[in-house]
Amino acid sequence: MAKAKVPAADQTLAMLSHLAHQRGPVPAATIAAALELPRSTVYHLLAVMQERGFVVHLPEERRYGLGVAAFELSSGFSRQQPLARLGGPLVAGLVDRLGESGHLAVLHGRDVLYLVEERAPRRPSLVTDVGVRLPAYLTATGRAMLAALPPAQLRALYPDRAAFAWRGDPDAAGEWRASRLKQLLHEVRETGWAAEAGEVTPGLASVGVAVLDHVGWPAAAIAVTYPDDSPRTLPAAEIAGAVRAAADELGRRIGAARGC
Amino acid sequence: MAKAKVPAADQTLAMLSHLAHQRGPVPAATIAAALELPRSTVYHLLAVMQERGFVVHLPEERRYGLGVAAFELSSGFSRQQPLARLGGPLVAGLVDRLGESGHLAVLHGRDVLYLVEERAPRRPSLVTDVGVRLPAYLTATGRAMLAALPPAQLRALYPDRAAFAWRGDPDAAGEWRASRLKQLLHEVRETGWAAEAGEVTPGLASVGVAVLDHVGWPAAAIAVTYPDDSPRTLPAAEIAGAVRAAADELGRRIGAARGC
DNA sequence: GGCATCCGTCTGCGATCCCAGACGAAGCGC
DNA sequence: GCGCTTCGTCTGGGATCGCAGACGGATGCC
Numbered sequence: 001m002a003k004a005k006v007p008a009a010d011q012t013l014a015m016l017s018h019l020a021h022q023r024g025p026v027p028a029a030t031i032a033a034a035l036e037l038p039r040s041t042v043y044h045l046l047a048v049m050q051e052r053g054f055v056v057h058l059p060e061e062r063r064y065g066l067g068v069a070a071f072e073l074s075s076g077f078s079r080q081q082p083l084a085r086l087g088g089p090l091v092a093g094l095v096d097r098l099g100e101s102g103h104l105a106v107l108h109g110r111d112v113l114y115l116v117e118e119r120a121p122r123r124p125s126l127v128t129d130v131g132v133r134l135p136a137y138l139t140a141t142g143r144a145m146l147a148a149l150p151p152a153q154l155r156a157l158y159p160d161r162a163a164f165a166w167r168g169d170p171d172a173a174g175e176w177r178a179s180r181l182k183q184l185l186h187e188v189r190e191t192g193w194a195a196e197a198g199e200v201t202p203g204l205a206s207v208g209v210a211v212l213d214h215v216g217w218p219a220a221a222i223a224v225t226y227p228d229d230s231p232r233t234l235p236a237a238e239i240a241g242a243v244r245a246a247a248d249e250l251g252r253r254i255g256a257a258r259g260c
Numbered sequence: 261m262a263k264a265k266v267p268a269a270d271q272t273l274a275m276l277s278h279l280a281h282q283r284g285p286v287p288a289a290t291i292a293a294a295l296e297l298p299r300s301t302v303y304h305l306l307a308v309m310q311e312r313g314f315v316v317h318l319p320e321e322r323r324y325g326l327g328v329a330a331f332e333l334s335s336g337f338s339r340q341q342p343l344a345r346l347g348g349p350l351v352a353g354l355v356d357r358l359g360e361s362g363h364l365a366v367l368h369g370r371d372v373l374y375l376v377e378e379r380a381p382r383r384p385s386l387v388t389d390v391g392v393r394l395p396a397y398l399t400a401t402g403r404a405m406l407a408a409l410p411p412a413q414l415r416a417l418y419p420d421r422a423a424f425a426w427r428g429d430p431d432a433a434g435e436w437r438a439s440r441l442k443q444l445l446h447e448v449r450e451t452g453w454a455a456e457a458g459e460v461t462p463g464l465a466s467v468g469v470a471v472l473d474h475v476g477w478p479a480a481a482i483a484v485t486y487p488d489d490s491p492r493t494l495p496a497a498e499i500a501g502a503v504r505a506a507a508d509e510l511g512r513r514i515g516a517a518r519g520c
Numbered sequence: 521g522g523c524a525t526c527c528g529t530c531t532g533c534g535a536t537c538c539c540a541g542a543c544g545a546a547g548c549g550c
Numbered sequence: 551g552c553g554c555t556t557c558g559t560c561t562g563g564g565a566t567c568g569c570a571g572a573c574g575g576a577t578g579c580c
Contacts, residue, residue, distance in 0.1 A: 005304055005307065005308065005537090006268050006272075006304050006305060006308050006537080006538090007268075007536095007537090007568085008266050008267075008268035008269045008272075008537090008567080008568085009268045009269060009271075009272040009304075009305050009308045009309070010308050010311075010312065011269075012266075012268075012269040012272055012273065013272065013308065013309060013312040013314055013329070014312070016314075016333060017312065017329055017332070017333075019333075019336060020332050020333045020335070020336030020337075021336065022336065022340070023339065023340070024339075024340050025340055027526085027527085028527075028528080029526070029527075037569095038568075038569045038570070039527090039528090039569090039570095040528090040529080040530085040568080040569060040570080040571090041568065041569065043527090043528060043529075044265055044266050044269075044567095044568085044569095045266060045269050047265070048265065048266050048269045048270050048273065049269070049273065051270075052270065052273040052274070052277065054273055054276075054333075062526085062527065062528095062576090062577090065337075065340045065341070066333060066336050066337040066340060066341075067337070068337075068366075068368055068373060069273070069277055069280075070333040070334070070336070070337050071333065071334045071337040071338070071341075071373075071375070071391060072277070072280050072373070072391050072393070073276060073277075073279075073280045073314075073326060073330040073331065073333050073334065074330070074331045074332075074333065074334030074335075074390070074391050075280070075334075075389065075390060075391020075392055076279060076280030076281065076282065076326050076330070076391070077280075077325075077326040077327070077328070077330050077331040078331070078389075078391070079283065079284075080282070080283070080284050080285055080325045080326060081325070081326075081331075088385060089385065092379060092385060095381070096381045096382050099381070106328070108328055113328055113331075113332070115331070118379065119352065119378065120381070121355070121356045121359070121380070121381055122356050125348060125349065125352060129335065129338075130334070130335060130390075131331060131332050131334050131335020131336070131338070132335055133332070265567085266567080266568090267538085267566095267567090268537080268538085268567090287556085287557080288557075288558080289556070289557075297539095298538075298539045298540070299539090299540095299557090299558090300538080300539060300540080300541090300558090300559080300560085301538065301539065303557090303558060303559075304537095304538085304539095322546090322547085322556085322557065322558095
């Protein structure tokens with residue numbers, strides 16, 4: 001990355017992103033080490049972020065965590081972002097009709113990022129919680145979107161086996177290779193929907209369909225998640241039909257939102 | 261506020277907060293005007309925030325909006341913040357048992373900020389969506405927390421009639437005064453729960469109970485929202501009992517999380 | 521209790537950033 | 551098509567920030 005023109009701003013944002021990816025509050029020294037910033041710089045920036053409510057200092061633990069102002073950015077984003085604003089009610093309706101949990105995600109590099117989650121009654125909160133990232137190739141929503149990408153774009157995302165690593169862990173890819181993914185996505189294109197069973201959460205299966213924008217690009221995907229051994233579960237194809245209807249409707253609505 | 265030691269960082273955060281409070285993407289010039297920043301400074305900072313994904317530029321509309329990096333801060337916050345992490349499953353359980361929507365909020369100045377929302381099936385998404393702020397004195401969660409504050413703290417929050425204004429609108433207070441609020445909160449303390457019917461959303465009522473930490477401070481509140489004219493609605497006192505059980509349990513769990 | 525380590529604050533000067541304002545491009549109204 | 555307004559980029563010098571490193575306090579271990 002070219003050297004930022006406003007290093008203090010860039011460092012501030014890097015620190016916020018770093019904090020967002022930690023499991024809990026962290027000591028200031030680990031922020032300095034991780035981002036290779038001078039300690040005094042980190043303390044100065046933390047002071048400014050505290051003042052604005054983006055960061056909280058926990059003196060008893062001598063750690064820093066994200067504050068309420070950071071949290072509030074998400075409602076601003078969701079309010080402004082047509083996919084989240086328009087998709088929320090559609091996912092809610094789907095969940096009400098099917099009685100299973102649903103979510104909406106977007107592709108972000110090789111990850112999916114969940115923008116909307118609606119939990120069905122008596123179902124657990126899912127690992128696919130709002131704001132969470134997961135590898136696209138492992139999830140129903142991610143597979144649905146990857147299947148809708150042009151071949152060149154897909155090759156760019158997954159040039160080699162290293163692309164299947166997760167969080168720097170080279171063993172995370174297991175047996176995944178570009179050829180296996182290509183075969184899987186071919187099947188997704190044939191059936192029109194993506195599935196995943198037990199790969200994200202053991203015992204749960206998901207069915208996802210891409211939301212295509214007016215030029216056919218996968219702007220998002222919608223999925224429903226259900227216990228994969230429940231006797232009351234609908235056939236996957238029937239669930240996929242309902243998901244497709246919601247995805248197509250969202251595609252129409254985001255087209256209208258853009259005034260085309 | 262004393263002049264910030266790192267103005268670029270401070271300006272960046274001010275711009276993010278400003279964007280979070282807009283209804284949609286905005287032109288750069290309005291950011292400069294609202295925050296009284298030089299236009300070239302605003303463009304430089306927007307460029308840095310774009311690079312880091314916190315902001316997106318919409319060239320066709322010549323506007324700027326929040327980006328996914330901003331959105332992701334919320335999941336970091338929710339993961340790290342014990343109230344959200346521990347409260348989510350409790351609110352989910354409450355919603356499953358009662359069949360009505362529920363949420364968890366914290367007091368932030370004179371506002372409540374919603375950290376968790378669980379929608380019951382076939383119920384609308386509420387105005388109390390995650391990340392939203394509302395005036396505390398108008399909401400069940402807010403009233404529950406205000407009732408648990410020491411009198412001096414309450415007077416500090418509502419010193420005069422102007423304190424009831426909302427978003428700078430002096431007419432928003434209607435007939436609210438400190439004395440009326442005090443009377444209302446007295447009733448809340450007597451019943452042990454706060455109510456609100458139609459004041460936040462016409463046709464919907466809420467019942468809220470404060471979550472007290474180990475020193476008796478209202479760390480949060482939990483509320484359930486239901487149609488206030490439904491023949492199938494439980495009596496408010498029964499709902500309040502269930503909400504109280506969840507609030508007390510959360511109070512115990514956050515005490516344990518702090519190791520006391 | 522002493523020692524080592526880490527935290528958070530402070531200093532000052534060389535490096536560089538911030539901002540006023542100019543400029544060309546784009547968009548809009550007539 | 552023209553004129554006006556707004557957008558986005560660019561420049562340079564005075565103002566001021568960033569950072570290396572010192573320091574005192576806090577914490578934990580022996």
